[in-house]
Amino acid sequence: MESYSANVLQDILFLCFASIAIALPLYQYIRKTHPELAWNYHGNVRTSSFTSLDLIGIFLASFLLSSSVILFGHTPEVDIDKLNSISNISKFMMGLFSQAIPVGIACLFLAPRMNVFEVFGLVSPRIGRIFLTSIIGLFVIYLFIGLSSLVTMPLLEKNLGAQELQAPVQMIIEAKKNNPTLLIYLAILTVIVAPICEEFVFRGYIYGTLKRFSCRFFAATASALFFAVVHTSLWSIVPLFIVGFILAMIYEISGSLWASILTHALFNGVTTFFLIFFH
Secondary structure, eight states: OHHHHHHHHHHHHHHHHHHHHHHHHHHHHHHHHOTTOOGGGOSSSOOTTOOTHHHHHHHHHHHHHTHHHHHTSSOOOOOHHHHHTSOHHHHHHHHHHHHHHHHHHHHHHHTTTSOHHHHTTOSSOOHHHHHHHHHHHHHHHHHHHHHHHHHHHHHHHHHHOSOOOOHHHHHHHHHHHHOHHHHHHHHHIIIIIHHHHHIIIIIIIIIHHHHHHSOHHHHHHHHHHHHHHTTTOGGGHHHHHHHHHHHHHHHHHHSOHHHHHHHHHHHHHHHHHHHHHHO
């Protein structure tokens, strides 16, 4: 089953890259033949600052994020005994660096050419609009995940057997038994670090660049699919795709990356809370 899951994840990742490689030249052709459409500038997410150089940037960031899928098809199983031999602060720093490196790649391409805070709508945000959009978005996420699980869960159980937990989930469950310090570190990574870094890369950089060279729907779909695959769990593909797609819509509606960061943090926070107190 593990080999089957790995192959499926690799196939989905290939489909994601292939769809981008095919779609972008097609959209470029449409742009040249129908310049009056200007479809890629609709919405509240600014795209005019992105250039073809950013296509190289998102490829490098995407390749780095998907390296475990490319090489293994999944994240290697967590070896709890080996992890226990590493200090808590070392685990925290490893998680921090794994999140920060893709952000660094994005900044390397973006910072010399634009004010990232302005382009991503991080300056002078409309707090009320951001909060309202995030709460509604979170409700929509849970609604669609709940509806989709009625179909996907029976199919996955039939074809894959017992559900496999993601590595971070395994670590949280293990840490809550006898390592409260590590549990705090993991909660910080999950609820604060991951939402900020992942939204910066997936919605801010990848979605923004793809929207610049395609359209909102394709950019949201491709970035959400990629977001789902790099979490390396076939069980989580559909829920995470829903999360990624709706986060892109939240970013687009609000015009500020703060809204998708807040929604992402709330979603991860609720999940972590239930893992700690009810699992």
